[in-house]
Amino acid sequence: MLCVAIFIYASRTNDTKKTGDPINKVNYGPPTETEKSAGDKQKDLNSSKESAIRSSQANGQYGKAQVVVVDANQYFENVEVRAYISNVYETGGTCSAQFTSDGSSITGNSSATKDATTTQCGSIVIPRTKFPSGGRWQLIVSYSSPTSMGVSSSQYFTLK
Amino acid sequence: MSNNILKQIRTLAGLVSVLLFSVVLFAPSAALAVSTSNFQAGRIIDDDIFFNSATMNTAQIQAFLKAKLPDCDTNGSLSTSYRFVESNRAVNPQDGSGTTVTTTRALYGQRYDAYHGTSYASPPYTCLKSYIQDTPTMPAQSGLCNQYSGGIRSAADIIYRVGVACGINPQVLIVLLQKEQSLVTDTWPWGNQYSSATGFGCPDTAPCDSSFGGYFYQVYYAAHQFKLYQRDAGSFGYKAYRNNKILYSPAGETACGSSTVYIQNQATAGLYNYTPYQPNAATLAALEGQTVNCGAYGNLNFWRTFSNWFGSTIIGQQLSVVYKAQNGNELYAVWDGVKYYIPSYDIMIDWGLHRQAVNIISDQAMADLVTGPQLTNIAKMSDDPASPLFMFDDGKRYPIPENACAYKLDSSPNPETTWGLDCFNTNISKSYPKAFIENTTVQDITLPNMIAYQDSVWKLEGGKKRRIVDGLVVDVLGGWGNVRWMKDSNAQQPEGKILMRNGYAVRFTGSSQVYLYDNGRLYPVNTLETFIGWGLNKNLHDLQSSFNVKDPLPVDSPLGQMGSDGINYYVVDNDYKLPLANDTAQWPTDSAKYTPGMLSQIPSIPLSNVYLSSSSGQIFTVYGKKRYVFPTMNDFFKLGFNTNAIRRVSGQIENMPGLVYGGMHMSNGRLYKINDNPQIYMVNGSSSLRINSINYPGLDYANLITVDPLTGSRYPVSGTYTR
Numbered sequence: 075m076l077c078v079a080i081f082i083y084a085s086r087t088n089d090t091k092k093t094g095d096p097i098n099k100v101n102y103g104p105p106t107e108t109e110k111s112a113g114d115k116q117k118d119l120n121s122s123k124e125s126a127i128r129s130s131q132a133n134g135q136y137g138k139a140q141v142v143v144v145d146a147n148q149y150f151e152n153v154e155v156r157a158y159i160s161n162v163y164e165t166g167g168t169c170s171a172q173f174t175s176d177g178s179s180i181t182g183n184s185s186a187t188k189d190a191t192t193t194q195c196g197s198i199v200i201p202r203t204k205f206p207s208g209g210r211w212q213l214i215v216s217y218s219s220p221t222s223m224g225v226s227s228s229q230y231f232t233l234k
Numbered sequence: 235m236s237n238n239i240l241k242q243i244r245t246l247a248g249l250v251s252v253l254l255f256s257v258v259l260f261a262p263s264a265a266l267a268v269s270t271s272n273f274q275a276g277r278i279i280d281d282d283i284f285f286n287s288a289t290m291n292t293a294q295i296q297a298f299l300k301a302k303l304p305d306c307d308t309n310g311s312l313s314t315s316y317r318f319v320e321s322n323r324a325v326n327p328q329d330g331s332g333t334t335v336t337t338t339r340a341l342y343g344q345r346y347d348a349y350h351g352t353s354y355a356s357p358p359y360t361c362l363k364s365y366i367q368d369t370p371t372m373p374a375q376s377g378l379c380n381q382y383s384g385g386i387r388s389a390a391d392i393i394y395r396v397g398v399a400c401g402i403n404p405q406v407l408i409v410l411l412q413k414e415q416s417l418v419t420d421t422w423p424w425g426n427q428y429s430s431a432t433g434f435g436c437p438d439t440a441p442c443d444s445s446f447g448g449y450f451y452q453v454y455y456a457a458h459q460f461k462l463y464q465r466d467a468g469s470f471g472y473k474a475y476r477n478n479k480i481l482y483s484p485a486g487e488t489a490c491g492s493s494t495v496y497i498q499n500q501a502t503a504g505l506y507n508y509t510p511y512q513p514n515a516a517t518l519a520a521l522e523g524q525t526v527n528c529g530a531y532g533n534l535n536f537w538r539t540f541s542n543w544f545g546s547t548i549i550g551q552q553l554s555v556v557y558k559a560q561n562g563n564e565l566y567a568v569w570d571g572v573k574y575y576i577p578s579y580d581i582m583i584d585w586g587l588h589r590q591a592v593n594i595i596s597d598q599a600m601a602d603l604v605t606g607p608q609l610t611n612i613a614k615m616s617d618d619p620a621s622p623l624f625m626f627d628d629g630k631r632y633p634i635p636e637n638a639c640a641y642k643l644d645s646s647p648n649p650e651t652t653w654g655l656d657c658f659n660t661n662i663s664k665s666y667p668k669a670f671i672e673n674t675t676v677q678d679i680t681l682p683n684m685i686a687y688q689d690s691v692w693k694l695e696g697g698k699k700r701r702i703v704d705g706l707v708v709d710v711l712g713g714w715g716n717v718r719w720m721k722d723s724n725a726q727q728p729e730g731k732i733l734m735r736n737g738y739a740v741r742f743t744g745s746s747q748v749y750l751y752d753n754g755r756l757y758p759v760n761t762l763e764t765f766i767g768w769g770l771n772k773n774l775h776d777l778q779s780s781f782n783v784k785d786p787l788p789v790d791s792p793l794g795q796m797g798s799d800g801i802n803y804y805v806v807d808n809d810y811k812l813p814l815a816n817d818t819a820q821w822p823t824d825s826a827k828y829t830p831g832m833l834s835q836i837p838s839i840p841l842s843n844v845y846l847s848s849s850s851g852q853i854f855t856v857y858g859k860k861r862y863v864f865p866t867m868n869d870f871f872k873l874g875f876n877t878n879a880i881r882r883v884s885g886q887i888e889n890m891p892g893l894v895y896g897g898m899h900m901s902n903g904r905l906y907k908i909n910d911n912p913q914i915y916m917v918n919g920s921s922s923l924r925i926n927s928i929n930y931p932g933l934d935y936a937n938l939i940t941v942d943p944l945t946g947s948r949y950p951v952s953g954t955y956t957r
Contacts (some may be wrong), residue, residue: 115416121326127439127441129328142487143463145478147477155344161440163437191433191434194469227487
């Protein structure tokens with residue numbers, strides 16, 4: 075029992091030292107149990123993901139684009155909108171930012187391109203001078219391509 | 235069995251219990267080192283780490299991969315469990331049907347391929363440490379990657395070469411391989427894990443883009459993409475130095491929510507463009523490996539894996555080691571199961587711990603940690619015999635040289651001490667583990683002799699701090715690179731005398747008195763001629779009178795015209811000096827001031843033998859500490875002097891203390907009388923002849939002068955003039 079205790083103590087202490095190693099020092103210690111089992115979990119994840127993709131394609135859900143607006147704000151003399159499409163992966167679509175207020179409507183577009191895992195809208199930059207007035211404006215970003223289409227939820231921001 | 239033996243067994247059992255209990259309690263300290271409380275959504279990793287391609291070479295990467303993957307199950311001979319439907323050979327069907335079976339990994343892979351129509355799950359399996367690929371040459375692209383030279387390369391070599399070509403830390407690429415496909419530690423990786431090794435071109439909702447498939451392209455294009463995020467930062471959704479909305483889950487904003495994060499650097503912005511989710515509170519609170527509703531683990535796993543394998547992702551900020559018990563008031567630094575009490579905020583600052591988050595643990599967990607010495611601002615590394623003593627300040631550690639200590643190793647006082655530190659007092663300086671010190675603080679230069687503290691720069695000397703009021707002194711002492719900011723606890727030396735260059739003329743606020751500073755002393759300058767004569771008009775500085783209160787500079791007697799550097803004496807006038815060399819018998823040196831520093835700055839001109847006073851207009855010579863005046867230029871020339879030799883001096887020289895009037899120089903044939911005495915004399919060499927008649931022809935009666943008795947005595951009467 076004592077041997078077991080000492081062994082466990084030594085392993086734990088060793089673990090502690092590994093994770094507490096100085097900054098920019100490489101931990102050459104053996105993999106932890108979590109790291110050892112990561113490969114098995116990864117295979118399950120991959121398998122589930124592939125099944126889900128097959129399933130969604132079969133159910134025709136693939137065409138509905140989910141537009142995420144990362145930032146829409148006024149930066150000095152420009153209004154800038156940044157967005158991406160989280161569930162579409164393609165190049166060639168178009169993103170449109172539509173601002174409305176009191177019957178006025180301003181629109182800006184950008185071409186969408188593939189990124190690492192999403193489709194990026196590319197910044198939509200509209201000069202402040204194109205807006206007839208300041209105050210509260212509503213924004214909706216939409217995406218359209220030969221295969222997909224979608225709009226973001228609406229949001230408001232105050233133009234100076 | 236005797237009672238003694240029974241007691242020993244009980245004692246042993248007790249010891250085992252204590253050990254086991256301690257183990258359980260120590261375990262959290264390992265996990266706490268990468269506590270998610272240190273995760274900063276806006277600063278996952280610093281640019282200087284992310285874009286540093288020089289952290290590891292191929293051999294080091296290969297050694298690392300081997301360490302993380304000691305054994306590879308190449309043939310899939312180990313067992314694994316999965317659901318299987320015998321009737322249709324379905325493997326892990328989506329509807330949850332089938333029975334759980336345990337087979338070899340090889341059989342599982344073969345069944346998987348057969349059911350799904352794939353060809354990547356069957357053995358043999360090639361682990362990352364053994365993976366080799368024939369790679370193409372990739373051309374250089376401006377602002378992105380330099381050329382990558384193709385060839386048959388190992389996985390480690392590809393990581394290294396891509397890292398160098400694209401300027402990405404290979405550790406980042408290693409972590410990416412683990413975060414995306416667990417390739418670093420997987421003992422039986424499938425082919426599809428390699429084809430999507432870094433997840434590049436692999437959206438959550440669509441198959442991977444086959445044009446980026448394969449291990450090399452995955453590594454290369456991931457690195458390439460992070461550079462693209464950097465070069466074309468304006469073209470991507472997540473942007474550094476801006477507020478950005480970041481979702482908590484791929485399930486979307488409506489289902490799982492989002493928050494706005496100010497992204498503090500480009501590397502973090504890149505990570506969010508690559509994987510656009512942040513962990514929510516539940517994810518951060520969960521243990522590693524646990525899944526929670528709306529959890530997104532990609533960026534958290536990147537941070538956690540990098541921290542575990544390669545240390546902090548933040549430069550200048552370590553993973554927090556500061557702990558507090560839930561119901562306690564004391565703060566501790568905890569390292570390797572030992573707690574070190576932090577006695578004051580000053581000490582906390584000294585160790586840089588004030589920048590770290592405070593981890594809260596249970597009272598019991600805190601109580602059960604081993605108690606180490608409390609933190610001090612002077613310490614050494616207990617497990618390094620060669621460790622110098624260190625002083626800690628603002629998270630930096632400065633090796634303490636011996637001359638910074640107030641006492642020598644043999645306990646005798648050190649008269650040459652700079653800082654006056656009580657280095658060898660074990661109540662003041664303690665020992666802590668090397669790794670603890672190195673992890674918590676950053677090594678700086680050997681303790682300098684100059685510090686910046688409270689808006690002044692100080693020189694440490696004799697255990698005091700001397701305020702430097704002259705910037706050039708900093709240069710003389712090694713320059714601004716040798717000045718270090720110090721916090722209160724390390725700058726408590728008593729205030730010493732102010733320090734400035736020799737030759738500084740100073741005036742303290744509230745007084746018009748001017749002083750010359752030289753060699754640690756102040757010399758009052760009481761006349762304008764002295765002020766100008768020593769050239770002080772070019773170097774006058776006003777100082778706060780409070781600077782010279784706590785340890786005032788000694789004040790000498792007023793400055794005159796005579797100085798000394800301890801070797802020679804000088805007459806100082808009109809911003810030059812006349813060295814007396816060995817000829818001190820001629821000039822009065824009693825009033826000379828010991829001003830070696832100042833004298834070294836004044837140009838020297840040779841001593842002359844004849845001087846013209848700009849005050850009185852008299853021409854004179856100096857001999858035997860006496861001044862001899864020429865009554866007329868006629869005497870000057872007739873005595874063989876040349877106007878080229880005349881040195882113009884101020885009235886201060888003519889009238890300097892100790893230089894007395896010695897009479898006049900008169901030339902041969904000069905007629906003179908003494909004061910009101912009607913007797914006329916004629917100079918005859920070094921004596922005089924009495925003139926008894928004014929009718930003698932040929933004598934220069936027109937230039938008869940009246941002299942003082944002292945002059946007369948210089949030319950004693952030797953006879954009477956006769957024709």
